[in-house]
Amino acid sequence: MNRWLIVSLCGWAVSYLASRKAYVFLLFFCLFALLYFSLRFSSRRYSLFFLVFSCALTLHNLPAGEPPDGLYTVYEVKKEYCLARNGRHLVVIYEPDAAYHDRFEVRSFQKITSLKNLSLFSFQEHMERKNVSWAAASHQKVSGSGSRKARLYRKIREQDDPFLLSSLYRIHTEDTLFSSLGVPQVTLFSMIERSIRRRKGNGWSRPVSIAIVLLYALFFPFHPACVRFVLVQFSKWMSPDWQLSMIVQMTAYPLLVPGGADDLVLIVPMLFTWIAQKGWTARQERIARLLFLVLLQIVFFSKIDLVSLFLFSCLKTLYAFLFAGKLLGLSFPFLEQLPAGNFLVFDTHPGLLFKGAFCVAIAALLVTPRFRKIAAYSFMSLVVLFASIYCDPFFHVYMLDIGQGDCTLIVEPFKKSAVMIDAGQNLYRDNVEQIIVPFLRSRHIGELTALIATHDDFDHSGGVESLAQHIPIGQVITKRNEPVDVDYPFYSLAPERQAKDENDESIVSYFSYDGTDYLWMGDAGIDVEKQLLEQYDLSGVDVLKLGHHGSGTSSSFGFLMETDPQLALISVGKNNRYKHPHAQVLDSLAELRIDTLMTKEDGMVHLFSWNSIRLFETASGKIGFLKS
Known part of the structure; x- marks a missing residue:
């Protein structure tokens, strides 16, 4: 493989890590790459180029700081x-x-x-x-x-033409493979370039097509696909070598498009170019492209689109004609009825294991010419994905980030049951439509075994009726003495209690799985905490979701000391008008050395266990273990 191509691949990896602000990983990767270059190549120019390029990319992706007036x-x-x-x-x-x-x-x-x-x-x-x-x-x-x-x-x-708004300005409700790749523009420009090449040759077609795209940029915003198109035409104008084209794209594109290292605009053409150089038959190339389109759609869109997979070549030409016609003021009613993608087989969310298998498949494509091996690795990625969806052995607890409100989803292994505690709403946002239902779909939860509405507050039970219109619910539990129909220990504590207000009426849920005990307090206050300590031994609690969003009316020092959880969770909105969580509660947690996660800082919290393996992760990137 061309040495400059290897260096450019490493540079592309640097641009990806820099755009993700993963500076620790970036440092270790750069040190490893420099060590590899010094041992692998006799000339130091490769290491010097990589070092300069890495520094430029890192500085390019650094935030500029607080802006001035x-x-x-x-x-x-x-x-x-x-x-x-x-x-x-x-x-x-x-x-x-x-x-x-x-x-x-x-x-x-x-x-x-x-x-x-x-x-x-x-x-x-x-x-x-x-x-x-x-x-x-x-x-x-x-x-x-x-x-x-x-x-x-x-x-x-x-x-208000949706097609033009999406194609020209990327204004659309949802990204698709077509819109992400800039299919209408790039296909049109490619057709023009091929037409000129047939008549005048490469000496004219490349510079003229670049000039046409730059002229287009005077009237419309520059889609990232146009940036890549110009880079490809320029590199092929200089030399027909496909490796030079790859080097130019991987080094120049991340500098011209901040955060663009993992754009589909860059990845899909590069993968297809690599596949074309493998020396496979036409049939093998088509199968390989299809496999990688499936994998990329899952990673980038969490769904598979049959239209994009099987009609891509045909539709991209039709979209180019529709795009050109609309720019010229022409109308093609039959073309406007074309599907815009999103004809789905299923929604999915690739887990970490699937992404690892996908990386193995990509690595195999880069290092081996054998079609069977690459097809096997790609198929393995899909098997891992389906297994993670339908054969998941982990017990999951998700505390969703819905702002100032509560919503927790509990999923038993192999999706045997799914219980939700609260479905809070917001006056300025429909949590059910925008967060809860999309998340259930991403996890392939088709129905809820039970929905526990802890008490009658809008931020806890305001979305119950709306959620019932979207998904079947086996039980809607509103009373403390109603049992939850699951096969693991799940209790409502202190069903008979003295309550002075609506918050103290909250259903307090205690459940256990894989040796981990969870206590969800709703909005119950200090008086209820005292009653719980009098009636139950709560010293074995591992995970405690604090009552009333960490307010000063709950989570007393004595209650926290008696339960002594490994992990405390607080569902709370950023800059909420109640000033939750209370400083005294946070001081108590710090004094007792209880690790704490809050949705306003950490986003969603996901706890999952399998026998003695007990872990948690947050949407902000924190990962940790719970002690057995």
Whole structure:
């Protein structure tokens, strides 16, 4: 393999780690790569190039810090917000009527925050990948742009054409394989390039096609696919060597597109190019492309789209004609009825084990020419995925991040049962539609064995009726003396108690699996805690979900000392008006050395166990073990 290609592959890995802000892994990878180059290659120029390139990529992906007040110019527009820049400083401005090159005066800023749930979209993480960490807290429009790009955007926005908005501006409700790859534009430009090449040869087709794309950029935003197209045409103009083309793409693309190391725009063409160089038959190439499209769709979209898989070549040409026609003001009604993807076989969420198997398949593609071995590794990835979905031996407890509210999902091994404790709603967001139902689908939970509504507060039981309209529920439990129909110990503690308010009426759930004891307190206060300690021995609790979001009315020092959990959980919203959790509660947890996870900082908390193996992970990236 070309030595520069090896160095470029390592550079691409650096760009991926840098865009993910995984600086510790980045450091170790760079040290390992430099050691490998020094032992593998006699010349030091490879190590020097890699070192310079790695430093450039890392600096390119470093955040610029807190932005200053001043004028910001819009460079990207979405449906409800826009991105604007002032030098290196990039900010989000929540202005749905903004257009390209509009100018805003921004007076104050706030950190971008959003809910974080495993397998669900996080706006905060999405923006951080683009090196945008701040949003305008106070802004005023100074001037509206009269540029060609701004005028065209306003005109197309008024037409409200979903196809053009998605193709030109990536404004859509959901990403698909077609929109991510920029299929309409790139296919059209490729057709133009091939047409010129047949008539004039490579000497004309490459530079002319580059000029056409750059001319296109004067009127419309530059899709990442267009960036890659220009890089490919430029490299092939210089030399027909496919390895040079790969080197140029892997080194230049991450510098031109921040956070773009794992863009499908880059990965899919590179994989297909690699497959084409293996010397396989046409049939073997088609099978390999199909396998990797399946794997990539699962990793990037958590779903398989039959339209994208089996009609990709045909549809991309039709979409290119539709795209060209719409730009010229022509109408093709029969083309507008084409499916836009998302004809699904199933939704899924690839776990860590599947991603490992997928990486093995990719590594096999890079290092071995044998079709059978690569097909076997790819098939192994799919087997691991299906096994993780339908043969999961772990006991799972998910505390969802729904802001200032409560929702916990408990799933028995092999999906024998699924119990939910609370389904809280929010006045400004439909938690059921936006979080709970999508998460259940991502975990292939088709029905709930029971839904426990701990008490009649909107942030605990406000979503029960709405959830029942989306998914079958075996039991809706609202009383403390109702049993939960599962085959493992699951109790409602102190069904007969003295309660002075609605919060103290909360159902307190105690359940146990794989030697781990869990205690969920609802909004029960200190008086209920005293009654529990009088009636039960709670010294064996391993995981305690604090009552009333960690407020000062619950989680007394004595109760925390008696239960002495390994892990305390708090479901609480960031910047909530109640100032939860209370400082005294946090001081008590710190004094007793109880590890604590809060959704406002850590996002969703996922606990899972299998016999003596007991682990937890959070949406923010924390991973740990519980003692046996």
